[in-house]
Amino acid sequence: MPKLLPILHEPHPILRRRSDALVLSSWDKKELQALAADMVLTMKKAPGVGLAAPQIGKSIRLIVVERTPEPLVLINPKIVGHSLRKQTLEEGCLSVPGKYGLIKRWREVKVRAQTLDGQSFEIKAQGFLAQIFQHEIDHLHGTLYIDKATKLLQ
Ligand SMILES: [Zn+2]
Structure with a gap:
């Protein structure tokens, strides 16, 4: 069964570290699947719409993102393209509780990542x-x- 993980809050130093690439071959597949499932549960219960591994104390390139019908798990995600236009949006973060702000983000992005099985994919x-x-x-x-x-x- 997936379990809830504690979420780190600013100013925890792990939140400020650059995460390492996740080398799939150095992970036990079951262990990584369990970690991703724990992160999905933790995101949903918070409740949040996304969670990155540093937020649960792991400095690795792994994120989970809420999406219907299934949440997405992205390993080593990277933005490989984006629109020229930006949009101003309201935003908050589970690691910065009690605050929100306005931020400019690209309207569209193309992300390249790997699945838990190590397959590369791109998503717009x-x-x-x-x-x-x-x-x-x-x-x-x-x-x-x-x-x-x-x-x-x-
Ligand atoms: Zn955040």
């Missing part, structure tokens, strides 16, 4: 999903939305 997203990808991938670089927000509100 726009609007809210594009925002979540950018937010979670920022976490892998040690960046929080509060670093980029044009306005912070409580």
Whole structure:
């Protein structure tokens, strides 16, 4: 059964670290699947729409993103393309409780990543999903939305 993981809060130093690439061959597949399932449960219960591994204390390039019908698990996700246009959006973060802010994000992004089985894939997203990808991938670089927000509100 998946279990809830504690979510780290700013200013925890792990949140500021650049995450390492996740080398699938050095992981036990069951262990990695269990970690991803724990992250999905933790995201849903929070409740949140995305969660990056540094937020649960692991400095590895792994994110989960809420999406219907199934949440997405992305290993080593990278933005490989984006629209020229940006949109200003409201944003919050499970690691920065009690705050939200306004931030400019690309309207559309193309993300390349691997599945838990090691298959490469690309996914295009726009609007809210594009925002979540950018937010979670920022976490892998040690960046929080509060670093980029044009306005912070409580
Ligand atoms: Zn966050």
